[in-house]
Amino acid sequence: MKVLATYSIKGGVGKTTTAVNLAHEAAAAGARVLLWDLDPQGAATFFVRVKPSVKGGAERLVSSAGSLAASIRATDDPAVHIVPADFSLRHLDLELDDTKHPTRRLAELLVPVADRYDVALLDCAPGITLTSESVFDAADALIVPTIPTTLSERTLDQLTRFLAEQADAPTLLPFASMLDRRKRLQRDLVAHLMRDVPGFLQSAIPNASIIEQMGTQRAPVAIFAPTSAAATAFRNLWIEITERVWT
Amino acid sequence: MTPAATFHVTGNERTTIEVLTDLGFEFGEPVATTTTLLDTFDGRLHRAGLRLQATESKRVELQLSGHHTTPAHVAVETPPRVPADLPPGPFRTRVAALTDVRALLPQLRISTRRSIGVLRDAAGKVVATAELHEGAQVVDRPGIGCPAPTLEIHEVPGYAKQTERALEALRAEGLEECESDRLTLCATAAGVELGGFIATATVPLDPSMVAIDGFRLVLANLATTIAANWQGTIDQTDPEFLHDLRIAVRRSRVVLANAKRVLPADILEQTRNQLAWLAALTSTPRDLDTYLLEWSKYTDPLGADVAPLLEPVRELLEQRRTDGHVELERGLRSERAATLMNSWQAWLTEPPASDALAARADRPLGRLVAQRIARAHGLLIERGRLIDPDTPAAQVHDLRKDAKKLRYLLECFGSLLPKGARKKYVKRLKALQDNLGEHQDAEVHVHMLRAVATELHEAGASADTMVAIGQLTERLDQQRHAARVEFAERFADYDNHATQHALDAMLDGIAE
Numbered sequence: 001m002k003v004l005a006t007y008s009i010k011g012g013v014g015k016t017t018t019a020v021n022l023a024h025e026a027a028a029a030g031a032r033v034l035l036w037d038l039d040p041q042g043a044a045t046f047f048v049r050v051k052p053s054v055k056g057g058a059e060r061l062v063s064s065a066g067s068l069a070a071s072i073r074a075t076d077d078p079a080v081h082i083v084p085a086d087f088s089l090r091h092l093d094l095e096l097d098d099t100k101h102p103t104r105r106l107a108e109l110l111v112p113v114a115d116r117y118d119v120a121l122l123d124c125a126p127g128i129t130l131t132s133e134s135v136f137d138a139a140d141a142l143i144v145p146t147i148p149t150t151l152s153e154r155t156l157d158q159l160t161r162f163l164a165e166q167a168d169a170p171t172l173l174p175f176a177s178m179l180d181r182r183k184r185l186q187r188d189l190v191a192h193l194m195r196d197v198p199g200f201l202q203s204a205i206p207n208a209s210i211i212e213q214m215g216t217q218r219a220p221v222a223i224f225a226p227t228s229a230a231a232t233a234f235r236n237l238w239i240e241i242t243e244r245v246w247t
Numbered sequence: 248m249t250p251a252a253t254f255h256v257t258g259n260e261r262t263t264i265e266v267l268t269d270l271g272f273e274f275g276e277p278v279a280t281t282t283t284l285l286d287t288f289d290g291r292l293h294r295a296g297l298r299l300q301a302t303e304s305k306r307v308e309l310q311l312s313g314h315h316t317t318p319a320h321v322a323v324e325t326p327p328r329v330p331a332d333l334p335p336g337p338f339r340t341r342v343a344a345l346t347d348v349r350a351l352l353p354q355l356r357i358s359t360r361r362s363i364g365v366l367r368d369a370a371g372k373v374v375a376t377a378e379l380h381e382g383a384q385v386v387d388r389p390g391i392g393c394p395a396p397t398l399e400i401h402e403v404p405g406y407a408k409q410t411e412r413a414l415e416a417l418r419a420e421g422l423e424e425c426e427s428d429r430l431t432l433c434a435t436a437a438g439v440e441l442g443g444f445i446a447t448a449t450v451p452l453d454p455s456m457v458a459i460d461g462f463r464l465v466l467a468n469l470a471t472t473i474a475a476n477w478q479g480t481i482d483q484t485d486p487e488f489l490h491d492l493r494i495a496v497r498r499s500r501v502v503l504a505n506a507k508r509v510l511p512a513d514i515l516e517q518t519r520n521q522l523a524w525l526a527a528l529t530s531t532p533r534d535l536d537t538y539l540l541e542w543s544k545y546t547d548p549l550g551a552d553v554a555p556l557l558e559p560v561r562e563l564l565e566q567r568r569t570d571g572h573v574e575l576e577r578g579l580r581s582e583r584a585a586t587l588m589n590s591w592q593a594w595l596t597e598p599p600a601s602d603a604l605a606a607r608a609d610r611p612l613g614r615l616v617a618q619r620i621a622r623a624h625g626l627l628i629e630r631g632r633l634i635d636p637d638t639p640a641a642q643v644h645d646l647r648k649d650a651k652k653l654r655y656l657l658e659c660f661g662s663l664l665p666k667g668a669r670k671k672y673v674k675r676l677k678a679l680q681d682n683l684g685e686h687q688d689a690e691v692h693v694h695m696l697r698a699v700a701t702e703l704h705e706a707g708a709s710a711d712t713m714v715a716i717g718q719l720t721e722r723l724d725q726q727r728h729a730a731r732v733e734f735a736e737r738f739a740d741y742d743n744h745a746t747q748h749a750l751d752a753m754l755d756g757i758a759e
Contacts, residue, residue, distance in 0.1 A: 030309075030321035030338025049372035050405075073405030076373045078318045081404060116317050118337035218371065242336065 001034075001114040002245055003107075004121050005139040005170070009155040011126035014145040014177040016043040017211050018234075019123035022143070024220035025238035027079035031118040034072070037085035038092065038135070039125040045084040048075040049218050057088035061109075062095040068109045076219070081117070093130045102130055107138035128162065136163065139170040141245050145177030145205070146193065148186035153193065173241060176204035201244075203237040206230055250399035251410055253429055254422040256379070257395050266420050267364055267377055270413055274364040274379070281386065283326060283356045284430060287349035288479060288488070290443025295345050298430070301326045311338060317404075327351055329485070348540060350485040355430065355439050356386035366409055374406040375413055380429055385437045392436060397429045398422070446472045446491040448498055448658040454613025454757040458509045459599060461612035462502065465659045467595040469499045474588060481576050486536045489575075493529040496522055501655040505619045508607040514594060521587040528578040535568035538692065545692070549718055556715035559708055563699055613757035616660045623653040624750055631679075631738050636731070640690050643731070647683035654680065668753040675746045682730055682737040689727035696720045 006019040016039065023035045037044040042052035050073050054061055061067050071083045096102040110120055124135050136142070144159065146152050156174055163169040174197060176190040193200050205211075208230045210221055217224045222231040256263050264274055285299045286292045292299055297313040307326050312318035321338045329350055330343035342351075364377040378399045384392035398417070402410040418424070425432060434441050450468045452461050472495035479488030503510070503519045538545075542561055546554040578584055599608075607615060627649045634643060657664070657673060700716045 027319075028321070029334065030311075030319050030336045032317040032319045032337070049368075049370040051368075051370070051372075074403045079320055081317060118319075118341075246336075 001110070001117050002119050002141075003110065003139045004119060004141050004143055004241070004245070005124055005135045006121070006145065007124045007132065007135060007139075007142045008126055008144055008146070009128055009159055010147075010152060013126075013147050013152065014205060014211075015039075015126070016047065016123050017214055018143060018145050018177065018205065018237075019121055020044055020047045020214070021220045021222065021231075021234040022238050022241070023080050023119075023121050024077060024222055025235050026119050026121070027077050028222070028235075029238065029242070031079065032116065033080045034083065034113060034117040034120045035075070035080060036068075036083040036120060036122045038089065038122055038131060039085055040087050040089040040092075041125070042085040042087075042089075044123045045082060045086075047214055047218055047220075048080070048082055050075065050082055050084045052084055052086040054084060054086045054088055057086070058090075058092045058095045059088075062092070062099060062105060065109070065112060069113050072113070089125075096130050096134055103133045103137045106131075106134040110138060128159075136166060136170055137168075141171040141173050141241070143241065144172060144174040146174045146200075147178045148176055148180075148183075148189040148193075150189075153189070156197070171244065172199055173201055173244060174199065175201035175237060175240075178207040179204045180207045199244075201237065201240050203233060203240050205233045205237065250378075250428050251402040252400050252414055253425040253427070253432075254398045254400075254417055255395045255425055256398050257423065263398055263417070263420070263422065264362070264364070264379065266416050267366075267413060270366065270416055272364040272366045272375075272377055272413070274362050274377075277360040277362045277379075277381065279358065280361045281356065281358045284354045284434075284441075285326065285351040286354050286441070286443060287346050288352060288443055288484070289349065289445050290354075290441060291345045291347075291349060292342070293441050293443060297345070299342065299351065300430075309333075309338070311341065326353070348486050352484070354441065354443075355434050355437065357383055357392065357430070357433050358386050359383040359429075366413070374403055375409040376401040376403065377413065383429055383433055385433055388437055391433075393429055393432050397425065397432070399429065444475050446476070446495060448495075448655070449661045452612060452660065452662045454611060454616075454663050456612045457609045458612045458615045459604065459608035461616070461660070461663075462506050462509050463595055463599070465502055466499060467592075469495045469502070469659070470588070470592050470595055473499070474592070477579060477588075481579050483572060486540060489529060489533055489536060493526065493533050496526045496529065497651075498655045498659055500526060501652045502659055504652070505623075505656060508605045509610075509615070510608070511599070511605055518587075518591055521583075521591075525578070525584065525587065528575050532568060532571035532575050534691065534695075535564055535571060538695070539564060539568060545719060545723070549715070549722065553715045553718060556709075556712050557719060559703055559712050560696070560699055560716060560719075563703065564695075613663055616656070616663055617754040617757050620653070620656055620660075620754060621750070623649070623656055627653055628742055631742060634734065634738070636735075640686075643683065643734070644687055644690070647680070647687050650676065650680050650683055663757050664753050665756055668749065672746070672749040672753045675741055675749060679737050679741040682734055686727055686730035686734065689723045689730065693720055693723045693727060696723065 006015040006022070008015055019035060023033045026033045035044060035048070045052045055071055056067065061071060068083060072081050073084060074081050096105050099105045122135055122139065124132060144156060146156050160172060163172060174193070176193060179190055180186050190204060194202055206229055208228070210225050210228045210230045213224070214221060221228060221234060225231055268274065281303045283301045285301055296315065297311060300310050302308045302310070306322040306324060308320060308322055310318055310320045319338050321334060323333065327333050330339050330346055333339035333342060359380040360382055362379040364379070365373050366375040368374050378401070379396060380393070380399070381396040382392070383397065400410060400413050400417070431441065448469065450464050452464065473492055476488045476492035476495070479485070480492050500519060500522050503515055503522070506515055539561070546557050627646070630646050630649055634646060654673070654676060657669060661669060696716060696719060700713065700720070703716070704713060
């Protein structure tokens, strides 16, 4: 099982929409996917219509080895299962801190379900916290949505420098998110990122209203708009990620 | 997906749907659906607890599911024949890991009218599903299928309560639960064994039965394996058909060689000669199948620069493999082959004429087999002791054949022997066989390469290719030499009291 995480220090950059759509694309390509919603807002959980409820809350989830399996729910795609989030995950850092090896804990929790899935996709809350350090330890690759602004480029740089100091850091897979191709400044910035930032993916996700409709449709874009540019962009993004991670 | 439960719908299926609609299930219109179950000839997916089903719609929807695994799905243009036909990714990797070189063959094709029902919660999330199948028929088998409509309830992980509620309602309605699911019911009706055909040498035997009966049972089982793999070998469906056919022929020859004065002399002689002809036909194509399947194992260690230079070698071997298969196919389609199989299977099926029984035909099987195994063991020891560093390679090869004959005897009459004792003895024999196999494989490949080198040189192959052939030959020659050096130690590990003790423990019980 490969462990991937949609992660960014910044919030509101498209982590959750990316996670949900990539989970769909991975399943469509034949993978068995476990989507793990680690964000107390529970947006990924909401998008797949699952009740935001963690049995026993964050404390039980973190403390018991079999708790992850007990929390798993199927989504409407039989190949995509989810570990839902609820508001108790706001204490996840504290709960992790109470464990013996906090930064290794998420990886340990995934071990019992590793033979049931081909991909675990962790949707993270923003910021660099104890939880994110545990994600860095568990993940083979971090998928980093980067909106085309100077500040976003700066946070990507911060993350790159932080990971450079870590042993066995995951592969960094940044990509352009919420790109408005009508804006020349954004086009130029993305061209620069794709050209000059090592590992920056060549697929870009557009800033499209169809992606916003996920909130009302409560499904991945490819389900309700399979021929849209956004659906195609997520498909291409997944193909590019698989080429980087599986080869 | 694998259903949580399947029900026979013996009454009005609309009423059954009403039971579920009362619970909140919403059913779509029935749709004509054709599903094909794919597996290898020997049912490798089935044995791994998995089902690969191809449902035809605009594209072919493939689903890989099982009782204890998350289902996976992928859409393709045409059903895959081999895992390489699947798109790259975990789906292909999982299937390929189980099937290896075997082809995916349609085991069962079922057409049905399917109505799908879903139960959703307040958020619109699917929490249970149901499938009503009417008129399930095995394609091209008129009248074969499920006589009554079936209703399958599928559990959605994390929502067990909703499924249980649906099951309770259906049971309360008096619906009869099937012991197996629709696919298994159709397979049973069609006489399709979902576990596939497994080529095994072992048949149930009793040490006290008369020898001729035991030998005939073993040989009949091997003849069934030969016949089962016949067409797949002709069609080159996958390389395992030829492998299994060849091994069954070789085992038959070894059993016949040990059947003197057990089977009638005329039958024995005639069949041995005919099977020797059949075995010879299979040699070249099988050797080249193996060599080409393992080609990268030989060439990769030489480095990425060298492997492409050996492409002319691979192409020439591929051509020879094709020629060998053409000759094999001609042989298998010949009158001679048909006569061999028909008369051999007929003789094995009919009771033997009492006036034609050989001298030892009515001896107890156990004692006779124990004598044959002890003799084969003794011969192996005797000939092995004659091998020294200067012994010609052909003599080492003969020793390998002796070891193989002994191994085949142990496999074919394995059910007579105590399992634990047999395992201990075979472990010791196998260690010796591995060494002899490494030596012989390298020896054969070196000879093959030298012949190919001469041919390519005369055809004007590049100097780089000739150098690359030299590198590969040298590497194989080193392996051959290493195996030969190691032989003395391996044989000493076999030729000792521990092996004799293991042999005695294995044969003691049946020799009395």
